[in-house]
Amino acid sequence: MAKGNDLLSVERLSNGLTVVGQRMPGVESVAVGFHVRTGSRDESPDVAGVSHFLEHMMFKGTERRSALDISREFEQMGAEFNAFTWVESTVYYARVLGDQLPHALDLLADMMRPKLDPQEFTTEKGVIIEEIARSEDQPTHDLIHKLFATFFSPHPLGNSVLGTEESIRALPVERMRDYQLRRYSPNNMVLGIAGNFDWDRLLPLAEEKSRPWGEGESGHAAAEFRPEPRVAVEVRSNLQQEHVALASAGPDQASDETWAAELAAAILGDSSGSRLYWEVAQKGLADSIETEYYGFDGAGMFLSYYSASPEKAPEVLRIVRSEMERLASEGPTEEELERAKVKAVSDAVIGGEATHRRMFEVVDLYVAKGRALSLDEITRAIESVKVEDVLRVLSRYPLTPFTVQAAGPLSEPELLG
Amino acid sequence: MPEQYTDTLSNGLVLLGERIEGVRSAAVGFFVGAGSSYDPDDRNGLAHFTEAMLLEGTTSRSSRQISEQLDSLGVRYSTSVDAEVIALSGVMVGTKLESALEILTDVLLHPSFPEQELEQTRSSILQELRHEEDEPMVQVRNVLRKVYYDGHPYSKRPNGEPDAVQGLRRDELVEHHEHYFSPANAVCAVAGDFDWDAFRRLIERYLGSWRGEARAPEIGPPSPTAQIHVESRQTQQEHIAAASPSVPYGHPDYYAAVVASDVLGGGMSSRLFEEVREKRGLAYQVGAAYAPGRHLGSWRVYAGTTPEKAPQTYSVLMQELGRIDSEGISEEEFERFRGLARSHILMSGESTGARLRSLLTSWWYERRIRSLAEVRERLDALTQDQVNALLKQWPMSGQLVVCALGPNTKEGLVGANG
Incomplete structure (x- = not known):
């Protein structure tokens, strides 16, 4: 007690x-x-x-x-x-x-x-x-x-x-x-x-x-998830930009690899300072691009999304694919990983000062991992991730081939080439 | 209670600070009077382009060095632009403040506007402007700004117009920076975990030699004309946004305006939420707010609704605006929403980022800062009569500008007599 x-x-x-x-x-x-x-x-x-x-x-x-x-x-x-x-x-x-x-x-x-x-x-x-x-x-x-x-x-x-x-x-x-x-x-x-x-x-x-609440079901019905890459391109001529989202499988929320998965996503596609930021957003090829990792009960996903003009969208898709392949084969540099860790720890510390954000974090991690984690434990978990851990998570959960969901002026052959 | 500080360097730069106990973070930021209102009429986008180039390289750092160095310190940083100011800010763990300031002040003072990054940034901005066309909720605000502030510098779109952005040249950006970025036309603030004396010494070291006398010219008051402006778009919902004049920043009735707008549409127990959403199921998003401004503030209302329900939504909105103007607010409403405002302001005191924005904004528009204790005293002294007198003097339906974006025509939305 x-x-x-x-x-x-x-x-x-x-x-x-x-x-x-x-x-x-x-x-x-x-x-x-x-x-x-x-x-x-x-x-x-x-x-x-x-x-x-x-x-x-x-x-x-x-x-x-x-x-x-x-x-x-x-x-x-x-x-x-x-x-x-x-x-x-x-x-x-x-x-x-x-x-x-x-x-x-x-x-x-x-x-x-x-x-x-x-x-x-x-x-x-x-x-x-x-x-x-x-x-x-x-x-x-x-x-x-x-x-x-x-x-x-x-x-x-x-x-x-x-x-x-x-x-x-x-x-x-x-x-x-x-x-x-x-x-x-x-x-x-x-x-x-x-x-x-x-x-x-x-x-x-x-x-x-x-006290008066009665018992009921708990958790979620187990279901097998077999990811396969799919393509769904919706032509919407009233849109100016092509809006594109890409997904591939990631570790489930209980896995020890979620910390490496978060860092891999940040190195690839954080909204600033990431590989996709430099190769796509900073070059003016898209108005925004971002990669995130989501863990669920029994499944997980890497999600990237961007919006680009119809002329640039196919090129951006090629760049994203090649950056994903490069990260999976070469892994991040030591300096890149270090920066991603410092950002993640700093976000946890600063975010943790807001009571509602700390509450969401402590509950989400409890639901995912089955225990409560202090800020110090979160910091240690982030800091202990090594280059090999990032390489391992990306080899177990390849970012390519991915599922493509898009909406905008382009047809499927126009976007995918 | 947190301690506040103000000081002015010999070059005229104003420094503000608020220490918050129990936090490890520090938020630091700058406002410079170089916003979109100063864009020449055929050059709307100059301020945003200049702002976007700040992080693209300085005389001693490449864009990549700026980014990598700030990331290595765990600084979350950004720049932004609005009608009056270009802002630069960063939030970090307090121990990193010194190193972060060295970089942020370099970004502020010595941007180099490199050619290659210029073209890339131009392309980014043009894409960002196109993206806004895909977001009707953003677009309806753009339309409202244009119509409400017609003929006034605030009518300019803060992030620019595509044609103008297309034509902007490097020398114009350099000149905009040289002209407006001066210590007398800027303010610097810090909130959270810091030592004031050490902070002052750092700013003196990095910005003490900053020279320049320029001040942004005074912007006069806007004078909106009541009207209904409907633009046809193939969207799922009709997006209705409206504004009318209210009291400015620093006005004795500032908090009366906050309470009045909250009673109308500031939360789940507000009148608009109750009448539009809860009773009639007409909208998911509906609300009202008080947006303070320099010479005039404004009352703001928004509702998004499917086209068939739009005429009824519009008439309920008008009815509620008329009702609050004629009847005022009840004592129970006054107490409930004053308490809410008090609590929200106290809780915002726990966020270093929120306190930084508050310090910079109050200095910019009022030339003074307020402690949370003072805000609390002013709320305690507020009366129901004061709120109702304000509504008589500044009725929400007076000089009301309504803009709608969606499938309806003007007649379809407001009826033949609108």
């Missing part, structure tokens, strides 16, 4: 709810939130989009509170609050000054058992449909969603987070209720907290607020 002055700890409550917390002496604020291990990968096709739609409905009232009560209470306590849904997680959080923590926790915990009022459910369908339309007006956003489908399908990580207008219109409230009870069980949730709080007061409070 954590003591009042422990800085970092993981606790399991009697109902199975995990609490992961980082005390940060000297700060006034505290970020607290529920990370639910559920998202679009846990949906069957007939309820596509239910996880994200549910996230909206969680703000629409409980037995004790109306929708307006929920938002007013958050705002009365001066909270910054938000929620987001991704492929395998749904997160609700608030950042408040320390004295408001009991209130914030009471409200967030109450929200975890929503009323799902049928009237509100129908009205909110309109909002979700607007969100889908908005996403289509954001080419990069839209492209990444489509890339997930092309790259992962039929693995459920390829399921759409927003769903479609048809799937949302057809969804009955009973299916959402059933999904909510199955997936929002204490054994499938993590209560994350970082900042100004005290373990001795937090734990009994968390225990009390989550």
Whole structure:
């Protein structure tokens, strides 16, 4: 059991709810939130989009509170609050000054058992449909969603987070209720907290607020992922630039190789100072280019994306492919790796000063690795990566051949040559 | 409470600082009065091009050396431009401040504008401008800026117009830098973990010999004309953005304006969120904000909605603007949103980057800085009556400029009488 002055700890409550917390002496604020291990990968096709739609409905009232009560209470306590849904997680959080923590926790915990009022459910369908339309007006956003489908399908990580207008219109409230009870069980949730709080007061409070929650499913159904390169080029003549995203498999989130994978992605395609920055962005061949690594439960991916004029886009694609091949065969230089490590450590230190960011980080790493990592442990993990580790991860998870998802003026033969 | 410092070097450069206890990072930055408002009319893009070239090489460093040296220190750095200023800033672990300052001040003072990088940067900027055409939410803001500030220097697009960028020459960039980058036309600030005396000595060492008297000319007040401007685009949503005049930076009613705009559309319990999204399901994104400015600030409203719902969304927006102007805000709304503003301001005090921006901005527009304690006192002294009096004096629907981008025509959006 954590003591009042422990800085970092993981606790399991009697109902199975995990609490992961980082005390940060000297700060006034505290970020607290529920990370639910559920998202679009846990949906069957007939309820596509239910996880994200549910996230909206969680703000629409409980037995004790109306929708307006929920938002007013958050705002009365001066909270910054938000929620987001991704492929395998749904997160609700608030950042408040320390004295408001009991209130914030009471409200967030109450929200975890929503009323799902049928009237509100129908009205909110309109909002979700607007969100889908908005996403289509954001080419990069839209492209990444489509890339997930092309790259992962039929693995459920390829399921759409927003769903479609048809799937949302057809969804009955009973299916959402059933999904909510199955997936929002204490054994499938993590209560994350970082900042100004005290373990001795937090734990009994968390225990009390989550006591009535019944058991349900935990984790995600196992599914085999067999990546194969695919090409999906959508001709959209109303776009000025060609928007291109590329994906290949990477280590899964539990792997020891995630640190090397992160550094490999940064060396290849960080938004500044990386190989692709110098070969593409700095030369004016694209308006932006970036490579990222994402780890999931049982799968992982390297993702690169850029937007370039239709005249330059094919050339950029050739450069990206050859830079990927060169990095995989030669590996990074010692100096390059060192710079990437310094940047990663500096980002962790600076980012870790914001209570909500530290909270997301400590929970995400707990979900990925099964334990909480202090800033010192993260620093050591980054600093211990060697050139050979980067070479090894890139030989086990080749960046080429990749899956291509594109939207813009070019046809497939025009882009791929 | 954090300690604040101000000082002025003998060459006129103003230094600002705010120490924040309990953090390891330091954020340092500069504002120079060289923004897009000073672009000659047929040269819109000069400021952004100059700004983009700062990191492309100095008289003693190549672009790669700048990048590699800052990366080796773990500095996250960037440059940016807006209507009034070119900004350069970096966030780092406090122990790296000295080494980072040596490089950042070199970037500020001695850019070399190398020819090859110039053409590459031109190509990047032209691509960035084309990319904006693919983002209707960015575009509607560009359209609003142009219409709202018509005839005023703020109407210029901060990152430039393609035709002008195409024609800009190296000597124009060099001259823009030489003319506007002077100590009297700049301000330097630091926030987070640093020692003020040591910081002052460093700045004296790197910028003490900086010479120049130039000051950016004063920009006069804008005078927007109420109108509805609709541009047709094949987009999924109709993007509606509006603005009207409000109080400027430093005005006694500054925080009254913050609270008033938050009541209208600053969060999940705001009126617009409730009326447009929660009750009617008309939009995913809808909101309002107060954007302060030099002589005038502005009230801002945005909603994105599918074309069929656009006329109803528009009429609800107009109805709510009219209602807050005529009825004001209730005591309960006042208390709730004042508390929210207070808490958000206090929590922003934990971010070195946020405090840096706040120091630089208040100095730039008000020639003074405010401690968080002072901000808190001003919020505590604010009254509901003051907010409602402000709304009478600066009604949100007064001189309202509405711009919409999407499939609807003007008649389709606002009706035949619009």
